Amino acid sequence: MVLTSTSSAHTDKQVQKTNDYSSVSKCSTAAAGYVTDEFMEHFVAKKARRTPLINRGYYVREKSIQTILLDFLAEASRSSINGECSNVPRPMVNIVVLGAGYDTLFFRLHSSQRDTMDQLDLRYIEIDFEDVVRNKLSNIQSKDKMLSLLKGFSEPRISQNPPCVINSSAKGKYLLVGMDLRENADFTALCTELNIDRFVPTFILSEVVLTYLEDNHVLRILSACSETFPSSVSLNYEQIQPNDPFGVIMMKHFTKQGTPLMNVPKYVSADSHQRRFNSTGWTSSVALSVSEFWHRFITVEERKRVDTLEPFDEHEEFVEKCRHYVIALAANGSFSQTFLRKYQSIQNPVKASVSSIATTVMSGYFPLYGHASAVVNLPAPDGTVLRAVIIIGGICATGEPKALTNESTSGICDSVEVGLETAAVWLPTSVLDGSLKLKLTFGRCGSLSENLACFVWLQVLWYIIVS
Numbered sequence: 001m002v003l004t005s006t007s008s009a010h011t012d013k014q015v016q017k018t019n020d021y022s023s024v025s026k027c028s029t030a031a032a033g034y035v036t037d038e039f040m041e042h043f044v045a046k047k048a049r050r051t052p053l054i055n056r057g058y059y060v061r062e063k064s065i066q067t068i069l070l071d072f073l074a075e076a077s078r079s080s081i082n083g084e085c086s087n088v089p090r091p092m093v094n095i096v097v098l099g100a101g102y103d104t105l106f107f108r109l110h111s112s113q114r115d116t117m118d119q120l121d122l123r124y125i126e127i128d129f130e131d132v133v134r135n136k137l138s139n140i141q142s143k144d145k146m147l148s149l150l151k152g153f154s155e156p157r158i159s160q161n162p163p164c165v166i167n168s169s170a171k172g173k174y175l176l177v178g179m180d181l182r183e184n185a186d187f188t189a190l191c192t193e194l195n196i197d198r199f200v201p202t203f204i205l206s207e208v209v210l211t212y213l214e215d216n217h218v219l220r221i222l223s224a225c226s227e228t229f230p231s232s233v234s235l236n237y238e239q240i241q242p243n244d245p246f247g248v249i250m251m252k253h254f255t256k257q258g259t260p261l262m263n264v265p266k267y268v269s270a271d272s273h274q275r276r277f278n279s280t281g282w283t284s285s286v287a288l289s290v291s292e293f294w295h296r297f298i299t300v301e302e303r304k305r306v307d308t309l310e311p312f313d314e315h316e317e318f319v320e321k322c323r324h325y326v327i328a329l330a331a332n333g334s335f336s337q338t339f340l341r342k343y344q345s346i347q348n349p350v351k352a353s354v355s356s357i358a359t360t361v362m363s364g365y366f367p368l369y370g371h372a373s374a375v376v377n378l379p380a381p382d383g384t385v386l387r388a389v390i391i392i393g394g395i396c397a398t399g400e401p402k403a404l405t406n407e408s409t410s411g412i413c414d415s416v417e418v419g420l421e422t423a424a425v426w427l428p429t430s431v432l433d434g435s436l437k438l439k440l441t442f443g444r445c446g447s448l449s450e451n452l453a454c455f456v457w458l459q460v461l462w463y464i465i466v467s
């Protein structure tokens with residue numbers, strides 16, 4: 001179907017409304033204590049309390065983005081101090097937010113990360129449709145709380161080409177740019193127009209934005225970002241996995257809202273996001289599901305704090321939801337060397353041979369029940385083979401430890417998949433499937449406290465016993 005300009009204008013309006021939905025959800029997440037955000041309420045006409053599941057989803061979204069961004073800012077400061085940039089002691093950094101909507105990250109950073117921000121000479125550039133940008137500006141201008149953080153910034157200057165608002169001071173710049181990303185993805189020209197140094201370390205964020213654009217536009221935008229910013233990190237957060245039952249409902253939901261997820265049918269997995277970045281000129285890229293981020297990068301203490309905020313017993317649904325979002329990262333210049341390494345997905349194939357899979361293992365070292373385990377032979381860095389027992393799930397048990405029993409399958413597997421990515425099931429399981437992938441599915445044990453015990457076991461997933 002060819003869209004008429006009226007229907008495409010209608011779709012654009014619907015897409016802009018997704019920003020209203022996000023803002024209400026972010027406001028609810030802050031009100032429930034998941035995150036600190038005293039600003040978002042000023043962008044919300046009618047507050048609503050979201051379900052704990054939605055609050056958690058937005059929590060992990062904000063937490064993951066902030067964690068990676070702060071990591072980037074620390075790295076950018078370090079590399080400047082080490083002499084890569086000449087502009088010490090206050091290194092210049094750009095943050096470019098595509099489809100920023102009413103997101104309050106700029107204000108949150110200046111309020112809660114003041115020390116970090118004071119050390120930087122920051123250009124913070126937000127891009128969205130002109131209407132969204134104008135509304136955002138008028139909200140900011142009417143709220144002392146936000147104006148006070150812009151203290152020292154000059155009166156906004158409105159520029160017509162592109163239509164944008166420039167607010168600057170000796171401390172840095174906060175720029176709101178009103179433009180349609182599909183029509184104007186010439187970021188080099190934009191930097192010239194806005195007097196932005198495109199060669200300084202730059203963080204590009206697209207938080208649930210590119211998914212609403214057609215593939216050709218997204219490819220052009222990602223390529224333009226890569227070409228324009230030679231020393232940069234790009235973070236794209238959006239939906240994946242459209243084909244399983246959860247994914248089918250997710251896709252239908254967005255289509256029904258008039259905002260179909262254009263890219264998800266083509267970029268169905270974390271891997272495909274990585275490939276998309278590679279094909280658009282980025283030197284290196286990694287991608288991991290939000291579920292993996294939650295388990296690996298949010299500490300047990302923080303997860304415990306989150307558990308205390310609201311009654312919550314929808315752990316399977318939460319894992320499912322998080323499996324349907326990806327954090328895709330790409331880097332150029334010095335950031336492409338090591339910065340992404342720690343965010344590499346552990347789903348990447350590990351060459352290992354499985355010597356046995358036991359479903360009722362009780363190792364003498366780890367008395368447990370309700371767990372699953374497998375014995376695998378892993379290549380050690382020195383070329384020898386390590387015999388490893390992978391234990392997943394389970395809770396501590398007392399009593400006599402038993403020997404390895406129930407050897408059920410053996411063979412060579414070409415990858416080990418740890419069950420963070422598989423749908424949560426009642427009990428953890430280990431299976432060597434037909435494609436020779438060892439699948440360890442992390443389950444849960446029932447009550448909240450037992451479930452926590454299971455999550456703790458994730459932290460000690462890989463126990464290696466040298467035979």
Ligand SMILES: C[S@@+](CC[C@H](N)C(=O)[O-])C[C@H]1O[C@@H](n2cnc3c(N)ncnc32)[C@H](O)[C@@H]1O
Nearest residue numbers: 016018019022099100101128129180181182207
């Ligand atoms: C789901 S909202 C996300 C807003 C914000 N990133 C957040 O996570 O809170 C999607 C945003 O992308 C913006 N957007 C979508 N298509 C765009 C385009 N072609 N040009 C500029 N902005 C666009 C919308 O206006 C909206 O603000």
